[in-house]
Amino acid sequence: MQEGRTFALWNFEMKNIVLFGPPGAGKGTQSTFLVEKFGFVHLSTGDIFRFNIKNATELGTLAKSYMDQGKLVPDAVTIDMLQAEWSKYPDAVGFLFDGFPRTQAQAEALDAILAEAGQQISAMIGLEVPDEELMARLLERGKTSGRPDDANPEVIAQRVAVYHRETAPVQGYYEAQGKYKGISGVGSISDIAAALEQTLHAL
């Protein structure tokens, strides 16, 4: 990470970004680009859960029982885990939250955690992709990802349904604060990366 460059880009200002969008929107792919470009600390709750599953921790066993069914892991567990990870990086130039918050309760908890440290969310950037495209992408990803939740069409449909029911309303939470910016998640990876970069520079 080139810290000098990162500070210059950010004009010495800490940024906390929520990267938002349905399963299969491309959050993970674009996170890799944003971390390289801007030096964010990337906190992906899905990645942290999968790390715990791989290492057979108690948290991993619990998370797996929900993830394999396409359900959300309970808020209390997810929020505690996120806060513990977040607190490991007191010197971060900025955080990229990926896959969190996914419920209104998580959004409120994140605001409270940041407020206690004198920080706040700078923006939520949503990758907008139609449902038909998501289903196709996730089925395709399931051929190579090794993720059990990508392998089964019923689980994929359940994740998209949970997204619409529990997660999509979180957009309204940030809209009410004037912080939501939506961009199209359909197109080439590099075009979407360019749109994201432009959106971040305009903050």
Ligand code: ADP
């Ligand atoms: P995707 O966005 O493709 O579904 P993720 O890696 O973000 O992939 O999430 C995979 C699964 O992990 C979710 O379906 C859910 O079970 C669990 N999960 C991830 N983040 C959260 C969260 N913030 N709250 C509850 N469950 C979560």
